[in-house]
Amino acid sequence: MRTTLKLVVPLAVSVLSVSLLYTFYHVRTERRNLRNDLAHRAAALAENLQENLESSPWKVNDRGLNSLVEKYRQREHLLGVAVYEASGEKVAATHDLPAALSNRPQVAARASETDKGIEVFQDMDGAPTYLYAVPLHRNDEVTGSLTLVYETDYIQARVLRVLRDSLLTTLVQTVLIIALAFFLVRWTFTSPLVKTAKWLRNLRANPSDIAAVLPRGEFFDQIHNEARHLARDLSSARAAAEEEAQLRDSQLSLWTAERLRVSLQKKLEGDALFVVSNREPYMHVYDAKREHIRMLIPASGLVTALEPVLQACEGVWIANGSGNADRVTVDGNDHLRVPPHRPTYTLRRVWLSEEEERGYYEGFSNEGLWPLCHIAHTRPLFRPGDWMYYQRINQRFADVVLTEMEGTRSPVLLVQDYHFALLPRIVKEERPDVRVAMFWHIPWPNAEAFGICPWQRELVDGLLGADLIGFHIQMHCNNFLQTVDRAVEALTAWDRFEVSRRGHITQVRPYPISVAFPAAQQNGSVIRIGREGKAAIFAELGIEASLLGVGVDRVDYTKGIVERFRGVERFLELYPTYQRRFSFIQIGAPSRTDIPRYQQFLDEVTVEAERINARFQAGRWKPIVLLKRHHSHEEIARYFRAASVCMVTSLHDGMNLVAKEFVAAREDNRGALILSTFTGAARELPDALLVNPYDVDQLAHAIHQALEFSQDEQCARMSRMRKNVYEHNVYRWAANLLSDLTEIRVESGLKHEEARAS
Numbered sequence: 001m002r003t004t005l006k007l008v009v010p011l012a013v014s015v016l017s018v019s020l021l022y023t024f025y026h027v028r029t030e031r032r033n034l035r036n037d038l039a040h041r042a043a044a045l046a047e048n049l050q051e052n053l054e055s056s057p058w059k060v061n062d063r064g065l066n067s068l069v070e071k072y073r074q075r076e077h078l079l080g081v082a083v084y085e086a087s088g089e090k091v092a093a094t095h096d097l098p099a100a101l102s103n104r105p106q107v108a109a110r111a112s113e114t115d116k117g118i119e120v121f122q123d124m125d126g127a128p129t130y131l132y133a134v135p136l137h138r139n140d141e142v143t144g145s146l147t148l149v150y151e152t153d154y155i156q157a158r159v160l161r162v163l164r165d166s167l168l169t170t171l172v173q174t175v176l177i178i179a180l181a182f183f184l185v186r187w188t189f190t191s192p193l194v195k196t197a198k199w200l201r202n203l204r205a206n207p208s209d210i211a212a213v214l215p216r217g218e219f220f221d222q223i224h225n226e227a228r229h230l231a232r233d234l235s236s237a238r239a240a241a242e243e244e245a246q247l248r249d250s251q252l253s254l255w256t257a258e259r260l261r262v263s264l265q266k267k268l269e270g271d272a273l274f275v276v277s278n279r280e281p282y283m284h285v286y287d288a289k290r291e292h293i294r295m296l297i298p299a300s301g302l303v304t305a306l307e308p309v310l311q312a313c314e315g316v317w318i319a320n321g322s323g324n325a326d327r328v329t330v331d332g333n334d335h336l337r338v339p340p341h342r343p344t345y346t347l348r349r350v351w352l353s354e355e356e357e358r359g360y361y362e363g364f365s366n367e368g369l370w371p372l373c374h375i376a377h378t379r380p381l382f383r384p385g386d387w388m389y390y391q392r393i394n395q396r397f398a399d400v401v402l403t404e405m406e407g408t409r410s411p412v413l414l415v416q417d418y419h420f421a422l423l424p425r426i427v428k429e430e431r432p433d434v435r436v437a438m439f440w441h442i443p444w445p446n447a448e449a450f451g452i453c454p455w456q457r458e459l460v461d462g463l464l465g466a467d468l469i470g471f472h473i474q475m476h477c478n479n480f481l482q483t484v485d486r487a488v489e490a491l492t493a494w495d496r497f498e499v500s501r502r503g504h505i506t507q508v509r510p511y512p513i514s515v516a517f518p519a520a521q522q523n524g525s526v527i528r529i530g531r532e533g534k535a536a537i538f539a540e541l542g543i544e545a546s547l548l549g550v551g552v553d554r555v556d557y558t559k560g561i562v563e564r565f566r567g568v569e570r571f572l573e574l575y576p577t578y579q580r581r582f583s584f585i586q587i588g589a590p591s592r593t594d595i596p597r598y599q600q601f602l603d604e605v606t607v608e609a610e611r612i613n614a615r616f617q618a619g620r621w622k623p624i625v626l627l628k629r630h631h632s633h634e635e636i637a638r639y640f641r642a643a644s645v646c647m648v649t650s651l652h653d654g655m656n657l658v659a660k661e662f663v664a665a666r667e668d669n670r671g672a673l674i675l676s677t678f679t680g681a682a683r684e685l686p687d688a689l690l691v692n693p694y695d696v697d698q699l700a701h702a703i704h705q706a707l708e709f710s711q712d713e714q715c716a717r718m719s720r721m722r723k724n725v726y727e728h729n730v731y732r733w734a735a736n737l738l739s740d741l742t743e744i745r746v747e748s749g750l751k752h753e754e755a756r757a758s
Contacts, residue, residue: 004182004190012178019170023163030162034155035130038077039119042132042148045075046117050134050146053083066092079129079149083136084108086144100124101149108133108145115142121152128152255731257516261312263735267742271435272408273315276397276423277416278361280347281307282338283323293325295340302416302441308516309414309734310345316404318397320361321349350400352393359389361419362595369418372453373442374652376558378597382454391422394462398426405431412741415466417441422458425465428504437741438466439511440476442654443680447482460487464501467744470511470737472655472680477508507744511737512684514730515660534642538583544620545583547707550643552636552658553650554591555628557601560649560676560693561586562608565624567649567699569612572623574700580618582707584647585625585639602628640665645706647674648681649693655680659688660725669715669722672706674699684724687717 049072056068069081073094080097084090088104101124111118111133119132130150135142264273281303283296297303310317321327321334326349330336334350337343352360363386372380397420405411411431415423415438424436440463450456460483463469471477481492481499490501499506534548549568553559568584588605592598609626616623640646646662656679663673663685675681675688682690689702709717 004185007185007190008178008182011181012174015177016170016174019174023166023170026166027159027163031155031159034158035121035152038130038150038152038155039132041075042119042130042150043117045072045078046132046134046146046148049081049148050136053136053146054138066094068092070094077150077152077154079151081149082108082147084112084145084147086112086142091144098124098129098149101147104145105131105133105147107131108147111135111147112142112145124149128156254727255729255735257308257312257731260308260731260735264309264312264738267739268313268412271742272405272411273310273313273414274401274404274411275306275310275315275317275414275416276319276401276420277302277306277317278320278365278419279303280319280322280326280349281310281317282336282340282347283321284325284329285323286325293329296323306414306416306734307339308731309738311339314345316346316348318348318350318400318404321351327351348400348404350397356389356393358594359386360393362592364390365419366592367595367597368453369421370442370558372450373418373445374558375443375445375449376651378557380452382452387455394420394422395426398423398430401427402430405434409433410435410746412738413437414439414738422462423465425462428465433746435468435741435744435746436466437468437470437737438463439470439737440480440654441472441513443652444471444476444479444483446479447486450479450483451486456483456487460484461501464488464490464499464504464506466506467746468507468509468737468741470509472510472512473683474510476654477510480508507740509740511733512680512728513655513657513733514725514728515657515664516730517664517726533638537585537639537642541585541625542620543583543622543625545581547578547582548639548643549582549584549645549647549703550587550639550662551584551647551649552587552631552639552661553589555588555598555602555605556591557597558651558653560651561588561605563651563693563696563699564647564649565605565608565612566696567647567693567703568623569615570696570700571703572616574697575704578704578707579616579623580621582703583622583625585627587627587631587636587639589630590628636661637665640671641668643671645672645674645703647699647703648676648679649674649691649699650676650679651693653679653681657681659685663718663721663725666718666722669718670711671718672709672714673721674702674706684728685721687720 049069052068069083069092072078072081073096080094080101082090082093082097082101084104088109090102090104093101107118107120112135115135117132117134119130121128121130123129128151130152131147132150133145133147136144136146279298279302281297283298284293285296286293306317309315317338321330330349334348336347336349338345338347363381363383367381368383368386369380371378401413401423405413411434413424413427413434413436415436418440420438424438427434428436444450453459464484469480471480477497481494481497484490484499485492488501490499492499497508499508534546537548538545551561551564553561555561564586565584572579572582586605586609588602590602593602606626606628609624612624613622640662643662646659648656648659648662650656653676656676659673659675659679659681662671673685673688675685675690676693677690678693682688689706691698691702693699
C-alpha cells in the first residue's frame, strides 16, 4: 500500500496541478472573450450613433438629441449614453445615466484629445462598468464626444460560473484519474512486483522453484526475464557451492562452470581469448513473412563445449554469419554481444557468399575432408576450385582474427575443427606471440587414407602452425603423427608427442570432449518422466507400443542410421514377441541438404524406414518412426528420459556426444545404451553394449539384451556411465586443453613488436 501511494500521490499532485493551470487559463480566456465581445458591440453601437449625431445639429438640452440617444438605451447591458461638448459640458444623456457621469469622464476627454475611440473597465459607484468613448466631429473638427456605459456584472458572474464548473470538473477528473491510476498501479505494477518478490524470497529457500510461473505483462516482461536469469544464476551458484563443499568433503575434484571461470582467469592472467569456428553460437533468422527476427541456438556439441569458456574469459568468438537476419543484428564492426540475456563475450561474424559457401564448406570441407576422415566408404571429392575457396576463406578468417587481436598482448586462440586447417600457420607467421590451439573434432584416419588428399602437405603444414593440436582419442593422435612423418619434413618426438617443424614445436594431445550435466540434476532436483512420459510420446505420434527405442543424429551417412534400421528389422525377425510392443523413434535432423550425397542419403533412410514399416506394421503400431526435423535440446531430453534403449551406431565418429547426452539425461539410472565400437565414446563408456554396426545380428541381439536387462543391471551399468560423464564433463575438457595451452612458452609480445619494427 505504501509503495502504491508513493507512486499515486505524485501522480495526483501532477494531475491536479495541470488541471488547475488549465482552469486558470480557461477562466482568463473566458473573461477575455466576454470583454472582447462587449467591446465589439460597444464599438458597433458607438459607430452607428456617431454617424447620426454628426449628421444633425445639436445643442445643450436638445430634446431631439435626448430622444435620439434614448432610443439606444434598450441595448443589452447598456446602462446609459451621454454626449459631451468639447468644453466638457453634458449635451444630452439617457434618463438613468449614472450620476458619476454628470461631468465628463476622463475617457471622454481622452477620446476628444486623441480623436479616437477609448475604452476602459472601471468601478463606478461600487459596480464594475465598461466605458467606451468616441469623438464627435463637425466640419472635420472635434466638437465633442460620445460615451457609452455598460454594466459588466454579467461578465464576472459568467467567469465565476466557468471557474466553478472547471474546478468541479477538475475535481471529478482528478478523483477518477487517481482511482484509475491506483487500480492500474496495483494491477500492473504493485501486485506483479509483490508476486515477484515473494517468488524470489521462496527461491532463496527452495532453488527448485525457478520454474514457477511469474506474472506476465508488457511492462514486466523484461524485469521478469532478468529475474529469471538472476534466479538461475543464484540457483547455479548455490548448486556450485554445495557441489564444491561435497567435493571437498569427499576429496574429489569435479570441474564446474564456476571453477572453470576462476581457473581460466587465473591461468590466462588477463590474456585475451579468441575462438574461431565455422558455426556460430547464436544465429538470427527471419520468420516466414520476414516481419520478425528469431534468435536460434544451433544444436551443436561444439557450441555447448565452448560457450562456458568464452563466458569465463570475456572472449571473442569469430564465426560464419549463416543466419539470413545476421547482418541486421550486428554493429558497424560486425560485432554482437552475447548471450542476449546477459552479454559476457563478443560474437564477430564473417560473411561468405553463396559461391564461397559451396566451395569452402560444402565442397572441400564436407565432400572432401569429411568422408576422407570418417572412412565411411563414401568416396571423397577433391576439386581444385573447392581447394581455392578453402584457402581463400582460411585466409579471410585469419585476417579477421589478426584484426581483432590488434593492440592485444599475448592473446590465446582456439581454432575449431577441419574447416580451418590452414589458419594456425597463417596467424602464427604474423603473430608468433599468439598461443594457438587447434582442436580437430572429427577422426584423423591412418596415413595411407589421408594420403588420398592431393593437398595433404599443405593441410598438415597449416595445422603444425599451432602450438597445441587436440584430438578426442590417442589413436587419432597416433594417426596424425604418422601422417606428419609421411607428408612433411619434420622431427617427430614420439615419446613426448611433439613435432618440430621450421623451429616451431607443436604438441599433440588427446582431449576427450564431453557434455555438461543438466543443472537440475547437479543441484538435486530430479525430473521424472517414466511411463506417463512414454505414453504421452506414443500418443502424440499416434502409435501403440509399450517399449521405446531412440536414436538422435544428423541425417549423415557416417551415423549408421540405415544399419540401425536393419538391426531393428532383424531384431523383430528373431524375437517376434516384441512386435506390436517395441517401436524405434529416429530423430533425424536434415543436414547439408545442398550436397547431393546428403540428399541421396536422406532418401535412402526414408525408403528403408518405409520398407521395414510396410513389412511389419500392424494397426496403430509401427516398428520405426522417422522424425525428419530439427528438435530442441528440451525435446530430445524428453525422448532420452522415456527410452528403454538408445542406439548410437556411428560407422566412424571422433567422439559422439549423443551417447553422453543420453547418459546425462537418465537421472533415474534406467535405460540401456547400445554404442558403436567405432566411436570415441566407446573407450569411455564400457558399460554400454558395444557393437559393430555392420553386424546386423549383433545389433539385433544387443537390442534384445538391452530390453531384457533387469532393473538392477540397468541401474548398475547406468550409474557407472553417469559417474564417468559427470566427472569427465565438458568443463574438464576445456580446463585440460586451455591449461596445457597456457603452459606453452611462445615469443613474447614485446619481442614480436620489436621484430616487426626492425
